[in-house]
Amino acid sequence: VGGNVGTTGIRFGDTDDHGIGSLLYNHSDNSMRLNTSSGEKVRIKSDGNVGIGTTSPSTLLDVYSTASSSLRVDSKSLTQGGCIILKDTDGVGYTKIVASDGVLTASIATSPSTCQ
Numbered sequence: 001v002g003g004n005v006g007t008t009g010i011r012f013g014d015t016d017d018h019g020i021g022s023l024l025y026n027h028s029d030n031s032m033r034l035n036t037s038s039g040e041k042v043r044i045k046s047d048g049n050v051g052i053g054t055t056s057p058s059t060l061l062d063v064y065s066t067a068s069s070s071l072r073v074d075s076k077s078l079t080q081g082g083c084i085i086l087k088d089t090d091g092v093g094y095t096k097i098v099a100s101d102g103v104l105t106a107s108i109a110t111s112p113s114t115c116q
Contacts, residue, residue, distance in 0.1 A: 002025070002027050003027060004027055005027050005028050006026075006027055006028070007024050007025065007026050007027065008024070008025055008027070009022050009023050009024035009025055009033075010022065010023045010024075017038065019038060020036070020037065020038055021035055021036050021037075021038075022034075022035045023035075029045070029046065030045075030046035031043055031044060031045050031046060032044040040055060041053070043055050043056075043057060045057060048060065049061075049062060050062070051063075051064070052064070053065050082098070082099045083096065083097065083098045083099075083115030084096070084097045084115075085097075085115065088108075092110060093108055093109065093110055094108070094109045094110070094111070095107070095108055095109075096108075096109060096115070098115070
């Protein structure tokens with residue numbers, strides 16, 4: 001148990017580096033931080049926003065990378081590639097985007113479906 005300020009957590013290390021990884025809770029801003037290779041990789045802010053590669057996530061899931069590919073959706077299915085289902089802004093419809101055999105297909109539905 002920690003005070004209202006400061007950081008508490010669990011640290012992981014080895015004989016070469018005693019602080020190589022950690023799971024930390026920052027009491028000042030009520031955020032949870034996951035560190036690997038001595039650097040922060042994931043942050044969960046007090047509002048529930050999750051950042052991967054960013055310390056200031058501004059959306060529910062905020063992924064940042066300087067690499068050319070920052071998000072990968074994959075499938076082990078032999079009949080379907082990666083799939084993403086997005087809820088439309090009207091709150092009623094859904095858009096399903098599927099990548100298969102180099103072709104990107106989008107379809108619209110009125111109820112959420114699975115990527116099957």
